[in-house]
Amino acid sequence: MKTTSTITDRSYDHVVSVPVDFKTFFRNEFRCSQFGLQGQHWERFVRPRWYRGSESRSDSLGQWVFLVLRLILAVYWSGWVVRSGLENGLGLDDDGPPLGAKWFIYLTHLSALFEAVYLIFAFLLCLLFTLHVYPSSSAAEGRGVAGGGGVVEAGRGGGGCQFLVGVPKSGLRPSGGDRRGSLEEAGGGFGGDVGNAYVDEDAMTLPWSFRLTWFLRNVEASWSFFVFALYWFLVYEGGEVDALNAHVHGVNFLIMLLDGAVAAMPMRILHFYQPVGAAAAYSGFAALYWAFGGRNEEGERYIYKSLNFADEPRQAVIQIVLICLVATPVFHLVFCLWNYMWYRWTRPSGRFTLIQRDGVGK
Numbered sequence: 001m002k003t004t005s006t007i008t009d010r011s012y013d014h015v016v017s018v019p020v021d022f023k024t025f026f027r028n029e030f031r032c033s034q035f036g037l038q039g040q041h042w043e044r045f046v047r048p049r050w051y052r053g054s055e056s057r058s059d060s061l062g063q064w065v066f067l068v069l070r071l072i073l074a075v076y077w078s079g080w081v082v083r084s085g086l087e088n089g090l091g092l093d094d095d096g097p098p099l100g101a102k103w104f105i106y107l108t109h110l111s112a113l114f115e116a117v118y119l120i121f122a123f124l125l126c127l128l129f130t131l132h133v134y135p136s137s138s139a140a141e142g143r144g145v146a147g148g149g150g151v152v153e154a155g156r157g158g159g160g161c162q163f164l165v166g167v168p169k170s171g172l173r174p175s176g177g178d179r180r181g182s183l184e185e186a187g188g189g190f191g192g193d194v195g196n197a198y199v200d201e202d203a204m205t206l207p208w209s210f211r212l213t214w215f216l217r218n219v220e221a222s223w224s225f226f227v228f229a230l231y232w233f234l235v236y237e238g239g240e241v242d243a244l245n246a247h248v249h250g251v252n253f254l255i256m257l258l259d260g261a262v263a264a265m266p267m268r269i270l271h272f273y274q275p276v277g278a279a280a281a282y283s284g285f286a287a288l289y290w291a292f293g294g295r296n297e298e299g300e301r302y303i304y305k306s307l308n309f310a311d312e313p314r315q316a317v318i319q320i321v322l323i324c325l326v327a328t329p330v331f332h333l334v335f336c337l338w339n340y341m342w343y344r345w346t347r348p349s350g351r352f353t354l355i356q357r358d359g360v361g362k
Helices: 022-029 057-089 100-105 107-147 159-165 208-235 243-262 269-291 313-346
Strands: 012-016 196-198 353-356
Touching: 022 269, 022 313, 057 100, 057 107, 057 243, 100 107, 107 208, 107 243, 208 243, 208 269, 208 313, 243 313, 269 313
Parallel strands: none
Antiparallel strands: 012 196, 012 353
16 A cells, blocks of 8 residues: 555544654655644643553553653752742852842743743643543543444543643544644654554644643753753853753753653654744843843843843844854754654654554455
């Protein structure tokens, strides 16, 4: 069977999607359908990469392990953000005066805060799915498939999930995939394949909570990389680094790398405009902060010396252009390739396979 067969053929129940090669990956990434925050099954945002769609005991245990990991990351990183706010913002350390509200003007702190919000959202979605949906869908789907049909609804066994998360009632099957016009396109969601890709249009419409989590992840992946690279390659001059500085300028980046390695959440190359837009927004804020007389912690008329609009406006504009149009897209591409690498590593090579419905075409 050719890989160009269409998914919309109703004689087939679902598609088994497997890794695409590098050439196909890039071809699929530059489709117009990859531009927005839709077209991915919502379950990809709450599943680990090691999920296989079998609903076996190992898959169930793997989901709980993933939930615990989400909890650890959210609590651990949020704790360091709070510590940064207390020590740097309120001045509870002995190293310098408190920043106060100026804590929020620095990209390092904003990036740390964004990362905490992302990790908390990702944990809450995973928690709601695991507690309210996963147990009931596992049992009921096991009975339904054995009997030749049946779809588990969100309200069954966990009525709160539909209200809090917005998961469509018709979309709860224990695995899902990228709904495209062909099998070849079905593998285009390289960043988050989660087993058997059921053709379910309702489940492909992401509620706001999933879209927000996806956006935060796209932005923070590039920002954490930028903060890490800027500090260690341009700012750091040697000497001892305390634990807080090491975390906000290094561990933040490592956490996002770990997140990309274990979470089935996809990353799309065409989503580069999101971190670029966030970088442009921060640059605009820095310009307005200078224009309205804002000063940094040392009393200078800029947030960062490289963004000194008063004395070196040309250099500041060049820095902004390079950051927004060169560095940020490159960082985003690196994270996309990082996701793709783990996707290929956790999914053995093979072919797309259409599974026929019982009693159809026989």
